[in-house]
Amino acid sequence: MTDVLTIQNLTKSFGKETVIDGLTFSVPEGSIFGFIGKNGAGKTTTMKMTLGLLAADSGEITVCGERVSFGQTATNRHIGYLLDVPEFYGYMRPKEYLWLCGEITGLENAKIKSRSEELLKLVGLAGINKKIGSFSRGMKQRLGIAQALLNEPKLLICDEPTSALDPVGRKEILEILRQVKDKTTVIFSTHIISDVERICDRIAVLDKGRLALSGTIAELKAKHKSGGFTATFDAGTDKERVLGVLAENHLQPIGVEETEQTIENLFMEVIL
Template sequence: MTPAIDIRGLVKTYGRRRVLDGVDLHVEPGSVFGFLGANGAGKTTTLRVLLGLAHKTTGSVRVLGHEPGSTPTRSLVGYCPDVPGFPPWMTARDVLNSSAGLFRLPAALTRRRVDELLELTGLAGRESRVSGFSRGMRQRLGIAQALVNAPQLLILDEPTSALDPLGRRVVLDLLTALRGRTTVLFSTHLLPDVERVCDTVAIIDKGRSSRRGRSIRSEPSPGASRAACS
């Protein structure tokens, strides 16, 4: 079976600065995959390469068997940034209808898909404008928007980083509900989030992928705690 993501020896430089230095990543279809690392470790740059928003310097990168950003991947990948933005005058339904229009979904399919996504994300019945949404509600709407085209791969950049405990729990429950429906890759610096929802995790540190495994534990190190995979 073709992996959802296959990265081998990815290097990305900006001028003389090497931001990614030999990243390897293998994500199986249908899994919830955590990409764990501190702020500045290279997570977002890796995601940008996967989305075709940044070009690799060297290495091999395949997304659903295709080159990142190529025409075949555009309708197969959904993406939600860490701070999704929406026109403040729109409702959640307006946002999803607009997104469905970009993919030219038929009207009947759009109505059904939008209803399903509003229910899935706990936003059904919310007729207020997005300007009045909490950060957690905006995050859930961003995930719903990324799912409107029924993607085979959903990429999320730090989806819980600025949420309160309740908001984090709701988003993590949503990611758990997506298991088996699509492949989920989400980046985070929060170890408990990875432990709670992920099938597999890879750790990136200073631009290098250091470990990959199906479980995580905290190991003591001098002056700090570090994550390890097994």
């Protein structure tokens, strides 16, 4: 498996604050790569440097074997980029915008036409012809994906694509990302861990500009086997009795937790 993206010893500071501190990792082809970290951990900075929008202080980034240099955007022909809150020209219609993007990347007219129709269908915007200015956030996000995939990039970089959305919108976006993974490697930054578990097969955890953890989900789960387990009983079970039985057999639980209905599940049930 070849690496679509490699990052070597990357460093970046804004003023005195070091945001990225000797970061090294690589993303193999065909994966959905979860890039996890708290807000301000340096995820966006790393992505913007990969796109040549920010200058790195030191270190090297290569995309499909080509080195990224700041200000030049040659490597961007391999990349599709989706922002957390993508902004478009509000006075344009979705098809006009995709057409502009297609002409900028140098696709043939016939290709732009077929790709835009295909992608607008994929993201559920087919037949929507109103101006982008009146779009909801979810719709903008979906148009963002269509725009990012237009030139059939080898690498799709998504910066917190779900964090500005409601649960329904999040689910839709994750579903679309899952669908494109056969054709494109996806890097997906987020601070929402449950999103990562839903679709990623590899992760890297970023903390204070350094790599805290990385590997495939299976590897990590195997390596960091939990010391314990959780047993869940249904609502009718008498808690005291269960604890009593455990105590009789000299089994001492470290903690007891009452399982609550998750609000997310409730929300989904009510909405859908």
